[in-house]
Amino acid sequence: MNLYIHTIGCQMNVYDSEQIALRLQAMGYQQTDRQGNADLILLNTCAIRDKAEQKVFSYLGRLAELKAQKPSLIIGVGGCVAQQEGRKILSRVPFVDLVFGTRSLDRLPALIHTVQAGKGPVVDVDMTDTLGGLAAAIPESAQAGICRFVTVMRGCDNYCNYCVVPYVRGAETSRAPQTIIDEIQGLANAGVREVTLLGQNVNSYGKKEGFCDFAELLERVSHIDGICRIRFTTSHPKDLSDRLITTFADLEKLCHHIHLPVQAGSDTVLRRMNRKYTRDAYLERIRRIRAACPGIAVTSDFIVGFPGETDDDFQQTLDLIRTVGYDGLFAFKYSDRPLAPAAKFPEKVSEAVKKDRLGQLLALQEKNTFRRNGDLVGTVQTVLVERRGRRLPALEGEGDPWTGRTSGNKVVNFIWDVRGGAGTEPAPGRLVDVTIQRALAHSLWGMPVTGTESTAPGEVDAACGSFAQKMAG
Ligand code: SF4
Helix, strand or coil, rough: EEEEECCCHHHHHHHHHHHHHHHHHCCEEECCCCCCHHCEEEEEECCCCHHHHHHHHHHHHHHHHHHHHCCCCEEEEEHHHHHHHHHHHHHHCCCCCEEECCCCCHHHHHHHHHCCCCCCCCCEEECCCCCCCCCCCCCCHHHHEEEEEEEEEECCCCCCCCHHHHCCCCEECCCCCHHHHHHHHHHCCCCCCCEECCCCCCCCCCCCCCCCCHHHHHHHCCCCCCCCEEEEECCCHHCCCCHHHHHHHHHEEEECCCCCCCCCCCCCHHHHHCCCHHHHHHHHHHHHHHHCCCCCCCEEEEEEECCCCCCCHHHHEEEHHHHHCCCEEEEEECCCCCHHHHHHCCCCCCCCHHHHHHHHHHHHHHHHHHHHHHCCCEEEEEEEEEEEECCHHHHHCCCCCEEEEEECCEEEEEECCCCCCCCCCCCCCEEEEEEEEEEECEEEEEEEEECCCCECHHHHHCCCCCHHHHHHH
């Protein structure tokens, strides 16, 4: 039987889709990348961004013909939109067989059995699951890749006024440390070299359950052989502990990049968003991070046009962006979410103003990104090779480029053949020291250090040590 999963949205959804595939393998389903071949189509949805529901319903509309041609085809909708809309999905799209929420993954095989037995449609948006059964998603080594995401906690207790996560993903719940370690060990055995630990607010990891804190979890992950780099996202500024900040200096494998969403630069807007920190408190966190880890790359998220945001508020946001000098950022125009309190806030900002502010903000950041990338020209960066890069016409005849990322999460392209001396060709998973020669808007170009070797996966831990010493020096 063939399974086709269409995933919309964030990395957490990508991870959940892998979890789903793993559970359904045991039922005899194999994944296909051709929708027309599927016996089961699952749509894993996201409600965070604008027009999420419309996207889901228009996708489902396009499946009507397929279902008419093959009535035995099972169609299911899961994720945040399923959690938010529940049974309403069935009344809008009667040929849907299954609606499952964000905490129904362990029950999914049983739900599909019910549909197969002709007892559908079924709806399960119960949120009582505690993640106790969240299995280690260890893929076949052939599919493992070099970099993987691992969810360490789900849900959120912060209730920012614009956000639906606490309503559709439930309260913060952490996985037991040993299940995370076992999963990452399995990934390392399958050839993975870099893991990104995921959670809506990783800084709260383990607090409710009495597990170790997040800094200790990072340390335990760093002891796993074969894993060379560790990243994490996302951090809430109010919960970013001094202990976690010093971890950037102490843990060799922890990459020198932090994503710290601020959302706005005005205290008035931050208060109305219910972010629970001030602009000054945020800037103090940034100062401490940079003191502990000079040169660390800092990125963030912004929302423009939150209800009541004045021109002066927006200028304060631009000022904060100039002050911090981010390496990169994600910015969005505010839009109402059905379950979020801000949907009822008056003083909505017009679309035209939101569009104009977003344009100003992105233009400012483009200059920042270019400048921060330019700061790396002339430095030597250790690059974890991920794949062959895209050939540039200007480099015709120079050989195929390789692409990978620095510790600071910058994409670097380089051509191995132009480097002097012998040495083993790079391959995905190897580490290469590259002198940065050119900064582009979204990537860097460099040349491997003369005579350098690329480092084999088996030598990865030693290479990480030398990389850390270099950074410290
Ligand atoms: S911290 Fe705020 S924005 Fe982030 S998931 Fe929680 S409620 Fe949403």
